[in-house]
Amino acid sequence: STCGVLLHAEVQLEPKPPATLLVVLGYLDLATAADDIAAVVSVAPVAVEGIDARLVDMVRAHGRRVPDLPRGQGWLFVELAGGGPSEARAAADRLCRTAGALDVRVIEDPGAAAALWRIRADGAGLAGRTRDGQPAWPGWEDAAVPPARLGAYLRDFDELMGEYKVDGLLYGHIGDGCMHVRLDLPLAGAPDRFRAFLTDAAHLVVRHGGSLSGEHGDGRARSELLEIMYSPEVRAVFAGFKALFDPAGVLNPGVLVQPRPLDADLRLRGLGPVAAAGGFAFDGDGGDLSTAVHRCVGVGKCRADTGVAGGFMCPSYLATADEKDTTRGRARVLQEVVRGELDWSAPAVAESLDLCLSCRACGSDCPAGVDMATYKSETLYRRYRGRLRPRDHYALGMLPRWLAGATRLPRLVNAAGRLGPLRRWGMRAAGADPRRAVPELATRPFRRIWRTESSRQQVRAPEAGTVMLWVDTFTNAFDPEIAQAAVTLLNSLGYRVVLPERQVCCGLTWISTGQLDGARARLRRTLDQLDAHVGAGGLVIGLEPSCTAALRADLPELLPDDARARPVAAAVRTLAEFLLAQPDWCPPSRPERTIVVQPHCHHYSVLGFEPDRQIFARMGMNVTEIAGCCGLAGNFGIQQGQYEISVSVAGNGLLPALAGASSDAVFVADGFSCRTQAAQLAAGRGRHLAQILLGH
Template sequence: MTLTGAAPHAAGAPGPGAAEVPGDIVVRLRRALGGGARVDDSARVRAEYSTDASNYRVLPAAVVVARDVDDVLAAAEVCRATGTPLTLRGGGTSVAGNAVGPGVVVDTSRHLTRVLAVDPDARTATVEPGVVLTSLQAAARPHGLRFGPDPSTQARCTLGGMIGNNACGPHAVAYGRTADNVVALDWLDGRGRRFTAGAGDLSPVPGLEELVGAHLGLVRTELGRFPRQVSGYSLEHLLPENGRDLAKALVGTEGTCGVLLGATVRLVDLAPATALAVLAYPDMAAAADAVPALLPHHPLAVEGIDARLVDVVRHHKGEASVPDLPPGGGWLLCEVGGGDEAGAFAAARRLAADAGTDAVRVVPPGPEATALWRIREDGAGLAGRTPAGAQAWPGWEDAAVPPERLGDYLRGFAALLRDHGVDGLAYGHFGDGCVHVRIDLPLADAPQRLRPFLHDAADLVVAHGGSLSGEHGDGRARSELLARMYSPEALRLFEGFKALLDPDDVHNPGVLVRPRPVDADLRRPLARPAAPAGGFALRHDSGDLTRAVHRCVGVGKCRADTGAAGGFMCPSYLATREEKDSTRGRARVLQELTVGTLVGGVEHPAVAESLDLCLSCKACASDCPAGVDMATYKAEWLHRRYRGRLRPPAHYALGWLPRWSALVAAVPGLATVLNTVLRLAPLRRLVLRLGGMDPRRGVPRFAPRTLRARWAADRTARPWRHDRAPGGPVLLWADSFTDGFGPDVGEAARRVLEAAGHEVVLAGPGACCGLTWISTGQLDGARERLRRTLDVLAPHVDAGLPVVGLEPSCTVALMSDLPELVPDDPRAPRVAAAVRTLAQQLQTRVADGWTPPDLSGLDVVAQPHCHQHSETGYGADLDLLQRAGARVRALAGCCGLAGNWGMEAGHHEVSVAVAERALLPALREAAPGTVLLADGFSCRTQAADLAGVRGRHLAELLADRLPPD
């Protein structure tokens, strides 16, 4: 990558007081953990674990992916013996920089993931530290139980991380913080002592009872003043009147006092029924003013959402993504429970009567309520850009004040933002007085503005009796600011508490006690702008690839544990569960590329390793709340890596596939010869190997007659009658796959569109979207083809014809990649806006009264194409199928082939594993007669290769049921 700008800081340079890491630490770890353990100090892995969801970058010396508790114990012993800093990491979603460290990072989220026991009588569960919260909830649900606190990252955060940060979530107003729901902890401290921490016994930590006894007055007056006071150590739990609960006191210590090996947690009853009261107010401060009157109704959650955050969702996802809301500038989402639905609705109405507003809507459980909660859950990513498009950062992410002070605090905070010339979208747990916000501090250009802002913000929250952190912990972001919140005596008490448990400061040094400066170790100032390279315009990131890859703020939705339901993002991570295969892991390596020290240049093997298993499915472009588009970044990297150089064979064999298809079509009889020859297994395997493809794959059959050839013959025999076209003309675009491999699909589409009342015009030759060139990073070639495509399509579009695409990946390429690769041509946005899927075009005719063919009684397993999921969604197809009477099971997950990716050598095993997430199980479970509906040529190819099932295109399905005429 060609980069410009100032020279970067020294990569991973230790700060003042940082412990030295022994040069042989990897050797020591491997010896202690055994040959089967994963100990890695490669550039790629260090890059992946150098940051979490915070602003900070700290390069670890080594990463241990623990297989079991014994691995954790062994790694901790090596670190204790050598004085090497040790940081435990769960899902890596810590917002304050609590999950990064300069020594050894131990990842518990890959293997330590068991729910060991659920005791419904005691209402407890025993878990390993790497258990994802949704896994615990799934284990507790059959018993009518759940774990109370539920952060918005619950589908990827681990119990160990929640215990480390004292996580809360929206339902903490009803169920309390993590500390309030912990029974016992299996703990290893920095002295090498392993003990069970619980209530009523402080003896596992000699000297602790005496330390607390000497500071009773201080603990009672400075700590535990209101529920969301999370900053510092929560030593109030050690008071006699609070049960001398060592387990609760260790919650929220952020890995600074030892290692969590396991936990027993308390469970609560599931609410039999719920309802959601949506309350509107003129602004967020007015919404906050209403909260104290709502709390006596014992709501399960009281969440605040800014109207500007909702506007961001509308802008990115469309109007349909946001349910009808009462008019206002800010809303409270108040969930209430009841014994049944009627009871929940009655409780919601009683709460609304005290809400101080008439703008109220009560929403039952269902799609609308889910959509509203999704806005809240995606808040961290959605708020990653201000309405003006500036990058917004955490750092002052979850301050909290007593709820009765929240309105005044928000007014003061708004004034503070104005005074510092910054902006942010506020939302949060208003029932607990906790506010989330990301702020567009110019960390790339003027990081020196961070410190004065944080100092002023800390003073403001302290003036309102609040806490620097309300649930995410202090980490590197706020530990230095504790001196503005607590007295010197309290800080010395914190130091004394840590000294009893970790006297050598091995565990997560630089956090809470002897903190690193808030402006040390910042990630963004190190990155240099990327010089343009003639690739994508990256219009939403000012043309700067560096800015684009820093969209990833680490919220980790790409790591979400979606369970049996499947999911589109990120297919390879869901198959492998490896950090390198998550969108976040890849973004971290690309961010290191922009720094240029650890990962020095586009040819560095770490980049190739990281991007190798990216399917370019584009699901992240829609599903990542921060808008990370790894398919685009991968294509851009390939463009920069191979421009003007010899490419891998697959780039020519598959990247030029439309060229080869056109050549075959130009020679009469050649398609038949090739199809016959390639049926011979030895020849097929040889051809695939020579082309850089996996020999286990099949070779798609060339059509003996292309769609264009058929069309010309058919039109000669049967000219179109214009009086039969009440829907007007449409332009049917014959992409390379439909034309050369699936002409039956094009013929079926013509029949269906004509039956719907359209005159169908076939686009002229030369209209190629360049998809295969794009996916292999041949962006100059793609641009050349797209310019020719504009010449073909633009006259029709300017004449008012919509362009109907049949292959989803090609259709989406025209919608999204065309304006990015040809940004200087005014025709590009016009053509992109005119492109439709077949279902979208048919919907316009349904709206005019056309009735689709009758599919009653037909069972359909639908495999939506990932690119279609990303750009247009599957709603139009699903609506059309259901109107036609089909019974549809739409899969949520990639087929695993993803165009050229699944064909390439080295990808077969993961391709099959991805297919096993949704597609293959659905085909095995399908009843006889069930139809596989797959518009994507890749999806149909994958089903045929791996399951022997012939998929059908929507056009074919509908055409089969058309009346004879």
């Protein structure tokens, strides 16, 4: 890109080795691991990567499970290959004998090896925060020295970081002497330290016989430093060569030849915190929306289809293949907003966020922890606060309010919803797509059933205690049989079940449409109902994943100054989490049953779906788990203009799984949106975990 533009490339593929295994070597620290590189490369590994303990701590801090590692604070991940398993194992045995590691673990299981490699794969994003949670930036991204000098270089580099009082997480290609690091240099307030540090770091790497850019090129960040690495005569040759190919200087101007100063175009120079507007607290980002949106450092995992590995991000990009619809693309636009280059109400901002499903998958799948659903909600809040909103915000965003009235006349509402012309008119008036069917209300909502019937079925002398069932608006109005199944199940365990005295709401639909003041009002009423139960040590069991996730994640973010919020959020459990915590509980065996499971996006990304997987495994069922969003995503797939994208997203996972399922397979989905999408697009009737456990 500096001397020409590549138009065509031909690659030769190499076959994968017949057998591979992973050897993890533990050392006192990463520098000590680098000292041992000669022993490692002597067995001809196909990959050697170094990981610092602090990076592993970051993985754990993000709530991700880390397989057992050998003792140490720095590790080498060494992949060995052979013509067969015995040949690979023999190489591993030789390495274990010759390496100077504190401890060793040989991993032959591909799944366990893949879990460890994911730590390294996510390194670029995870390293965007220091161990103290401060933003860390590129600039000294991939310096390399001869492998034999790497240990000494790392010790000197650690001293240099100490002198400048900066920190960063190290990882990289130790077998090639190339290390990656991002540093918490104060780019906004003291960019002069950025220049001074990079200059001293350049002198350091040259003293060790290395290169400023071991892998990614020089670019704006390092081209000015090339005068430390190359003589004037060599740089003059560079300039002459560049002039032959690009006499007009249009390719990468300011790079390599006549470089721009390395600190001339810092986007964060002078950028202060974004003033709070009364929306989310952004507690994990120091209360600063600017820090939050700058979590994105362009790793681009949101461009990958990770469905095979069970990932959910990013459903809209998988449907459109347009960069603007990636999490990264949206973050870039919001970065322009907080830098003052765009207004919150700019058309580019609306276009960027329009197809975000608020699935929250980026919150767990993005290694940098970008949470675009929250950023979208905050953006809508800032854009429309005190202004007239789109029709669907009033209709779909306030749906629990309208359902409270509709459940009083369910048969009349259902009859009106079946009348084609009336339904289409009503959907258009509400800002919804007329191609959507109106979900049918239950003839009796759960709370009405509860008052007349369920209370008589309660455990009279509960042996296990009392639990509160959070019966959300959707379960109450549309699927009361799910709540009935949950009550029966909990009673069978000896628990007495209680409900909040009145119907309260998590505010989810207000949150997703950016009506955060309304969401806070509802959450305060929720705290009024839940506080006494939680204060007495009780737990709250949620049935609808999106509502359960709102209580656990959004409640403390929207009411950070309410002392009741965090204890209540901490007391919220999914049904699967609660059941697995019962010491004597064992699920029924169903080895003859086949199920197709659609995890709700918020269940996957916020709550964690592993407890449900464990229950299905204990039941012995034949399970097909769908990866990716169902495409309805609350109000997203209902809104006018989103129908085609909603169906396209469903076509990535949900619809093929249902079409390929056997005739006796049961569709399992705890989420109301997921069940609705399957019913409307594939005539599939969904079951909840509570119903499956009761054999329904």
